[in-house]
Amino acid sequence: MSSFEADPEVGLSAPATLELLEGAPVALGGPRGFAVTRTLPNRQRRMVGAWCFLDAYGPHDIAGSGGMRVAPHPHTGLQTVTWLVAGEVLHRDSLGNVREIRPGQLNLMTAGRGISHAEVTPESHTPTLHGVQLWVALPHQARDMAPAFAHHDDLPVVSENGLTTTVLMGTFAGVTSPAICHTPLVGAEIVLAPSAESTLTLRPDFEYALLALDGAPTVEDATLKPGPLLYLGSGRDAVRVATGSASRLLLLGGEPFEERLVMWWNFVARDHDEIVQMRADWSDHTPRFGEVHGYDGDPLPAPAMPISRLVPRGRTR
Template sequence: MSSFEADPEVGLSAPAALELLEGAPVALGGPRGFAVTRTLPNRQRRMVGAWCFLDAYGPHDLAGSGGMRVGPHPHTGLQTVTWLLAGEVLHRDSLGHRQEIRPGQLNLMTAGGGISHSEETPPEHTPVLQGVQLWVALPHAARDMPPAFAHHADLPVVDGAGFTATVLMGEFAGATSPARCHTPLVGAELALAASAQATLPLRPDFEYALLALDGAPVIDGVTLKPGPLLYLGSGRTSVAVATGSAFRLLLLRGEPFEERLVMWWNFVARDHDEIVQMRADWSDRTPRFGEVRGYDGAPLPAPALPISRLVPRGRVRFPAG
């Protein structure tokens, strides 16, 4: 884990400068695993509100490959948010849920004190897979809550001024998702037609980021292609978006998350000793994480802990200057 400095104060008098956060390539399951681009946590910035993790993948042509295959693994202190643009993913968890997700649907798993799950491309599937998985850090009051899973097949869609928004989490443009949030945040997929322009409404007391899912929208003069995450910061009441071709954009919003966290492997905790216990509970197969049934393969082993103690960090690495 990188060292991050104390959080800067959020000033609402002027919008923050745009930050382009480049993603890192990651292979899930090892060097030959399923390729994703990880933009959160980032070298400069660990979180956007309570959003603390963002993997984007695809479009992957699944011809001649097994697609996604992530064996049973544990989580604590977070929610996983799965959103597809193309293809299918089969979720199994230690609560006994078996749920296939398709584009336009939301899988929301709340780890709380502990849960395990697997994710894979089902045997019968369409030829292309593309999507995102995000994590939301649970606040202190909810981080040890009982685990839960919800599948939302119907999400609210609202037409704004020049855009259409599907609201995954929270409330945006007058529409509210049925997904349960534990901190004030928003996740929404925005779609704009070719040669369209739009002004997105923003709240100055929240921080925002945008991820191009396809196309190349121009945001306040910055062309955003799939890959990097564009951090807008706080202090904005709106942002201008324009495009030559049609595109889809993921909007993330959140109240700045002030708690300091230790994020290691699949765990979100508050100190090193908690991480040590979580790893031991998974390695020893204690009842804490339960058992995923039906997955054809072994659970993922926990990696070795670092030699030095893990230190709780704030949401940014460098103070504003």
């Protein structure tokens, strides 16, 4: 973890430091799977608001290759958020939804008590794939809700001061996304034109983080490059961003999530025994997760349970 001194004039009660959270390389689907960088959960910090998982990938050159291929797998207790900078991903789920997502569009799948889906690069595709996959933890009152899926291709966009902001979820820059949230949170993509400089207005009761998707933007006095997640903390009412060349940021924020969670494989639960039951339901092909039709291949098998009991944890380690 690296720290940078924050400008005391930004925010009425700005924290003293920012935290740079390094990502871990992960191969989706096994050792030869699709390469991503995972910054949430992190050794220092498990969540930002209800955002509990962040994989960033690309830009990958997939010309002449199959690109992404993630076989059918289950989810519980969360929402999956898919956002692309370049390329295409074909989503299939056990509710029967088949949807190709492209840049500027949001795929939002709410797992609730259980759903399964597959994500692949379509047969006809452009040569570059670049994007993020995120999870939002569902609060106790929503975690066993019926599964659902929504595709949003007309998100609100605000352009001013050299910044073009697309609001994925929640409210930011005076506009609100149509995507359904179950806790107070925000997600937004901010594209900075060359030489842009501006101040983002924040909510002091939210905690925030920023991820550079491309370029080398400056956040306060820190230069951020693709890879690490910059945690801003809470108590801020503003943050300064600037860039020399064109850059792109992903802003995540939300009310600190106070429930303790167990996150294992593709499941979000509240204790070890719930995870055991979820794994058994997937392995035994019970109706809980349904079936993904149209995928050419077998679903992902669940990994073995760890020897020790899984322990619920808070939003920090």
